[in-house]
Amino acid sequence: MKQLAEILKEKGLKVTPQRLAVYSALINTNTHPSAETIYQTLLNDNPSISLATVYKTLDSFKSAKLVKELNVCSEHSNYDADTSKHQHIVCTKCQRVFDIHCDNSNIDYNKIEEQSGFKIVDETITFYGLCSNCQKE
Ligand SMILES: [Zn+2]
Numbered sequence: 001m002k003q004l005a006e007i008l009k010e011k012g013l014k015v016t017p018q019r020l021a022v023y024s025a026l027i028n029t030n031t032h033p034s035a036e037t038i039y040q041t042l043l044n045d046n047p048s049i050s051l052a053t054v055y056k057t058l059d060s061f062k063s064a065k066l067v068k069e070l071n072v073c074s075e076h077s078n079y080d081a082d083t084s085k086h087q088h089i090v091c092t093k094c095q096r097v098f099d100i101h102c103d104n105s106n107i108d109y110n111k112i113e114e115q116s117g118f119k120i121v122d123e124t125i126t127f128y129g130l131c132s133n134c135q136k137e
């Protein structure tokens with residue numbers, strides 16, 4: 001695995017301790033945290049970090065296509081350091097977001113383009129339901 005600082009540099013981002021902290025918080029989890037959650041996680045080791053800095057950092061990561069912003073829940077955005085193609089499943093009760101890798105090769109993109117007159121450039125498929133924990137309650 002490449003050094004995080006290298007990855008930031010490759011994306012044309014200036015390497016700062018805050019950026020490294022935010023990026024490592026994201027790359028080391030698959031829970032798709034919100035900016036608020038990242039901020040809370042970092043606060044212990046980085047008492048000087050502010051929520052505004054976390055938001056600004058996430059914005060620059062987003063522009064550099066280093067992270068993806070998911071708009072899967074109404075209350076906040078979730079962030080994903082895995083920018084490869086995958087789908088998400090969201091628990092409507094605890095709002096947790098999980099990765100799903102499913103085969104969507106049988107979607108007829110030509111037909112969708114024909115119907116809409118669009119040229120498709122991206123897609124997001126999100127499933128909603130109750131996670132196994134929330135089903136137990
Ligand atoms: Zn749940």
Ligand SMILES: [Zn+2]
Pocket residue numbers: 032080082086087088098099
């Ligand atoms: Zn994901």
